[in-house]
Amino acid sequence: MTGAAALIRLSAISKTYGSGQAAFQALKGIDLSVAAGEFVAIMGPSGSGKSTAMNILGCLDTPTTGRYEFQGVAVEGMTRNQRALLRRHYLGFVFQGFNLLARTTALENVELPLIYRGDPAGSRHQAARAALEQVGLKGWEHHSPNELSGGQQQRVAIARAIVTRPAVLLADEPTGNLDSRNSREIMDLIAALNRDLGITVLMVTHEPDMAAYASRVVHFVDGLVESDRHNGGHA
Amino acid sequence: MLWNTLLLALRAIRRNLMRSFLTVLGIVIGVAAVITMVTLGNGATQSVSDQIAGMGSNLLMLRPGQRFGPGSEGAPNFKDTDIEAIRNQIGSIEAVAPVVNKTATAVYQAKNWSTVVTGSSNDYFQAGNWVIASGRSFSEAEERAGKAVCVIGETVRDKLFGRRNPVGSEIRIKQFACEVIGLLKSRGQSAMGSDQDDAVVMPLHTVQRRLTGNLDVNMIMISVRNSAAIDAVKDQVTRLLRERRNIAENEEDDFRVMDPRQISETLTGTTRILTMLLGAVAAVSLLVGGIGIMNIMLVSVTERTREIGIRLAIGALEREVLLQFLIEAVVLSSLGGLIGIALATGATIGLARLMGIPFLFDAGINLLSFLFSAAIGVLFGFFPARRAARLDPIEALRHE
Numbered sequence: 001m002t003g004a005a006a007l008i009r010l011s012a013i014s015k016t017y018g019s020g021q022a023a024f025q026a027l028k029g030i031d032l033s034v035a036a037g038e039f040v041a042i043m044g045p046s047g048s049g050k051s052t053a054m055n056i057l058g059c060l061d062t063p064t065t066g067r068y069e070f071q072g073v074a075v076e077g078m079t080r081n082q083r084a085l086l087r088r089h090y091l092g093f094v095f096q097g098f099n100l101l102a103r104t105t106a107l108e109n110v111e112l113p114l115i116y117r118g119d120p121a122g123s124r125h126q127a128a129r130a131a132l133e134q135v136g137l138k139g140w141e142h143h144s145p146n147e148l149s150g151g152q153q154q155r156v157a158i159a160r161a162i163v164t165r166p167a168v169l170l171a172d173e174p175t176g177n178l179d180s181r182n183s184r185e186i187m188d189l190i191a192a193l194n195r196d197l198g199i200t201v202l203m204v205t206h207e208p209d210m211a212a213y214a215s216r217v218v219h220f221v222d223g224l225v226e227s228d229r230h231n232g233g234h235a
Numbered sequence: 236m237l238w239n240t241l242l243l244a245l246r247a248i249r250r251n252l253m254r255s256f257l258t259v260l261g262i263v264i265g266v267a268a269v270i271t272m273v274t275l276g277n278g279a280t281q282s283v284s285d286q287i288a289g290m291g292s293n294l295l296m297l298r299p300g301q302r303f304g305p306g307s308e309g310a311p312n313f314k315d316t317d318i319e320a321i322r323n324q325i326g327s328i329e330a331v332a333p334v335v336n337k338t339a340t341a342v343y344q345a346k347n348w349s350t351v352v353t354g355s356s357n358d359y360f361q362a363g364n365w366v367i368a369s370g371r372s373f374s375e376a377e378e379r380a381g382k383a384v385c386v387i388g389e390t391v392r393d394k395l396f397g398r399r400n401p402v403g404s405e406i407r408i409k410q411f412a413c414e415v416i417g418l419l420k421s422r423g424q425s426a427m428g429s430d431q432d433d434a435v436v437m438p439l440h441t442v443q444r445r446l447t448g449n450l451d452v453n454m455i456m457i458s459v460r461n462s463a464a465i466d467a468v469k470d471q472v473t474r475l476l477r478e479r480r481n482i483a484e485n486e487e488d489d490f491r492v493m494d495p496r497q498i499s500e501t502l503t504g505t506t507r508i509l510t511m512l513l514g515a516v517a518a519v520s521l522l523v524g525g526i527g528i529m530n531i532m533l534v535s536v537t538e539r540t541r542e543i544g545i546r547l548a549i550g551a552l553e554r555e556v557l558l559q560f561l562i563e564a565v566v567l568s569s570l571g572g573l574i575g576i577a578l579a580t581g582a583t584i585g586l587a588r589l590m591g592i593p594f595l596f597d598a599g600i601n602l603l604s605f606l607f608s609a610a611i612g613v614l615f616g617f618f619p620a621r622r623a624a625r626l627d628p629i630e631a632l633r634h635e
Contacts, residue, residue, distance in 0.1 A: 060548060060628050081552050088550025099545045099632065103250040113549045115239045160549075 013066035044220030092161030151182030259571030261524025266575025276510025354442025370417030381440030525611035544631025564616020572608030
């Protein structure tokens with residue numbers, strides 16, 4: 001918990017869905033700071049607000065109240081397009097359900113964020129191939145998702161998330177759909193990216209085994225941070 | 236941004252080839268229908284005016300009665316002497332041909348064929364633009380004496396003689412034998428659909444004496460020397476005939492002077508209206524094709540909600556998603572337009588050949604249909620595209 005050097009700083013973030021009688025407060029005032037290079041696991045039971053927090057951290061959603069600074073810049077008041085540009089340039093997403101484009105080769109899936117960034121074809125192909133090699137899928141560039149195993153699909157998704165060299169990788173239950181062997185491989189990969197490339201990782205999980213890979217574990221309960229502690233070291 | 240979005244749109248189309256094909260099917264059919272109808276209609280119009288032009292240049296046709304066609308019974312026919320009077324008193328005339336028509340059966344050996352016998356003079360061939368393919372036309376002596384000689388059309392030759400040369404043979408018409416002295420060059424169907432080659436032409440006197448038994452003339456054909464003189468000749472002939480037929484100042488003509496250019500204009504006007512109507516019906520099917528595109532694009536947006544969520548999460552801007560879906564719709568509808576044009580070209584060439592009308596490639600209607608199909612893509616693609624662009628990424632990613 002460093003002060004001024006924080007990459008991400010949430011202050012008194014709350015999120016309310018609906019209004020009046022039907023209003024539901026998912027987050028009730030969260031303070032959280034993440035320094036560059038950290039590997040943070042977010043845990044908590046269903047309905048604890050961890051997914052809501054993740055959506056706000058990923059700039060997919062905006063808080064009802066509170067302040068969110070990303071690299072010292074306030075993002076809570078940004079427009080939809082500004083947040084899209086922030087995601088495009090600074091954030092990478094990995095989802096539980098992989099979320100690859102069907103009937104599209106691994107290479108084209110990984111290229112997708114670069115197309116939106118407007119990279120020329122040559123450097124785009126090169127970067128996508130490099131990212132696939134980095135996740136251990138060299139030689140699988142032209143396979144489409146239905147020709148790949150679950151573990152391989154999640155590797156493609158990770159390649160797509162890191163191909164833009166984002167500051168933060170947001171992973172939402174990245175091993176939720178995988179068996180234990182593939183889960184360990186994916187976690188090793190994410191930990192390696194955090195360690196070797198210095199990418200800050202925010203990961204939602206409900207499995208303590210997976211949280212053990214993180215350097216820090218934040219527990220959510222009922223829309224509040226219940227505990228926030230550093231792990232002894234990488235598993 | 237445009238180029239990259241185009242790339243994304245093309246990749247999305249490639250991923251769903253089958254659906255893309257079904258999407259454009261309506262446009263393909265609509266464009267093909269419009270172009271086929273209009274092109275065939277233009278060909279039919281052209282063919283009608285060609286055939287009327289082929290009837291003879293600068294031609295006037297005189298018929299008794301007040302109207303062209305049925306209803307001419309009451310008025311008296313023309314006489315032989317009318318022909319002489321026109322020939323002698325009116326200038327700027329190239330040929331004046333009397334015409335007497337009589338249906339009769341022509342017999343050669345064991346074959347017979349019912350045809351129309353025309354009694355006229357050599358002027359008939361000139362005024363009617365007929366060419367003698369083999370043999371000769373009438374001699375002056377034959378015309379004067381009403382000799383039993385005839386020039387026959389290709390259909391009559393075919394029915395009676397097969398492929399043989401008929402010149403020099405004798406055919407029997409009613410009770411008399413008639414020497415075939417010439418064969419007319421084939422001309423095919425007339426603008427009204429009758430077979431112009433189904434003809435036997437004899438000297439006027441021969442027909443009057445042996446078939447009709449009177450000196451009446453059913454029709455007079457006048458070939459005017461140049462087109463500028465047509466109206467003047469028309470007036471002079473009308474005045475002359477009124478005088479000869481003793482029509483009082485306050486009475487209407489009991490004969491009619493027809494100008495084939497008028498017929499041509501009337502008929503081509505009709506086919507042009509029909510072409511426009513058919514084209515309009517086909518255009519409605521094009522519009523329906525556009526609604527088909529919107530329908531499938533809307534389904535596609537629902538089906539691809541998750542994909543759109545992924546794009547938005549990765550950092551696609553609202554306008555990029557909008558543009559991608561819009562480009563998909565326009566590329567699809569334009570592609571449908573191109574396929575429709577190809578299909579129409581093939582169909583039109585085949586149908587034109589089948590219907591015996593010329594194939595007239597109309598660049599205008601092809602271009603118009605293509606632009607229209609592209610416009611349909613923009614029009615009907617916009618609503619689904621906007622719906623896609625406005626999706627909430629969180630909701631979209633959660634969509635099953």
